[in-house]
Structures are given as structure tokens and as C-alpha cells.
Amino acid sequence: NAGVTQTPKFQVLKTGQSMTLQCAQDMNHEYMSWYRQDPGMGLRLIHYSVGAGITDQGEVPNGYNVSRSTTEDFPLRLLSAAPSQTSVYFCASSYTGVYTEAFFGQGTRLTVV
């Protein structure tokens, strides 16, 4: 029972490079989201998706792109990495509905130099 799987766990990028953070869930959840966690700022929503083919921006979407071609996968793309994107990134999934529990991946620690 894998739950929410994120890859990679750690990544170092040079400024200007692009990369994709992978997120997959095996719980058939409709709702998936990406957060970044920064000291003193908590978890901030980057992008979210309520189902395959439907995505929307969260609180801090600039510099990131997402797509949702399948229910299981929700990759996050950094278009041109900047030092300000150094953070820990979490993917989460849940059933739709305000009462549902969110399940989180183990996080990706990204450093942009």
C-alpha cells in the first residue's frame, strides 16, 4: 500500500535549470495538490487539481507548472529554477470534499544554487 509517492527525495539544481518533481498516488483520489514548506511560512499551496484534466493555481504558482493527465499522477515542473525556489515540496492527495483527510508524500528537498 504505497499511498503518495514523491520522487526524488533530494535534488540540487543550478539556477536556470528545469526539472520535474514526480507525484503518484494509488488511492484513486480525485484531489491532488502541491505545497512548499518554508521556515516560518508553513505550507503554501502551489497548484492543485480536482481531477484528470483540471488544474488550478494556488497561493504561490509563479515559476511552476502542473498537468494532470491521469488520476494517479500529478507532476510539478520548475520551468527555470531560482534560488527562491529552494524549499521542501510536498504532494498531497485526498477524496474531494471539505471533510476529507489529506495524505502526504514524504517530501522533496530541493536546493537551487
Added chain:
Amino acid sequence: AQRVTQPEKLLSVFKGAPVELKCNYSYSGSPELFWYVQYSRQRLQLLLRHISRESIKGFTADLNKGETSFHLKKPFAQEEDSAMYYCALSANSGGYQKVTFGTGTKLQVIP
């Protein structure tokens, strides 16, 4: 707009002392409130949610709509309670659910 405020970045208590982690929210409708916990080297996980009205690991949280608060309480802190705690609000926004997290409070239980 929905907002969650956790005023304390760090809360240090001695083992056996009572714990209260504060959470205040702003939302015009009726939100659902959650507490999530992140132990060292582990992923975030749900601790409890308001609708369940349950006590998990000795923790309880009461929704006070008048004060728009959802404080997390435990009568006697244990060392294993040391972790990062996040309060979260889930509500409908533009037809979809939106979950907003607070900035988190690190609980340090001193032996």
C-alpha cells in the same frame, strides 16, 4: 478569503505539563478544521479533525465559532509529542475545496 493563524512558532513545555497549541481562523462560512502533525523524519499526517470529535493520542480540539479558534490541547505532555503541528482549514472556494494551512508550531517537550 480563508486564513489560518498559528501565533507561536515554538512552544516548549516540560513533560507532564499541559499543552495548548493555538489556532485561529478567518472564513465567512462554515469551514472544516484539522490538525496535522509532522514527527521528525516522517511525513505529515492527520492528527484529528473537528467533525470526528475524537481524542487522538490524548489530544483534543474544540471549535469555538465565536472566537474563530480551534486550539489543540493535551493535559499531560509526553516526550513523543515533540513534533511540528499544523492547523488547517478546508472550505469550498469557487466550487472546489481549498485547504489552507497555518505556519505551524513546533512543540518541544522537555524531559
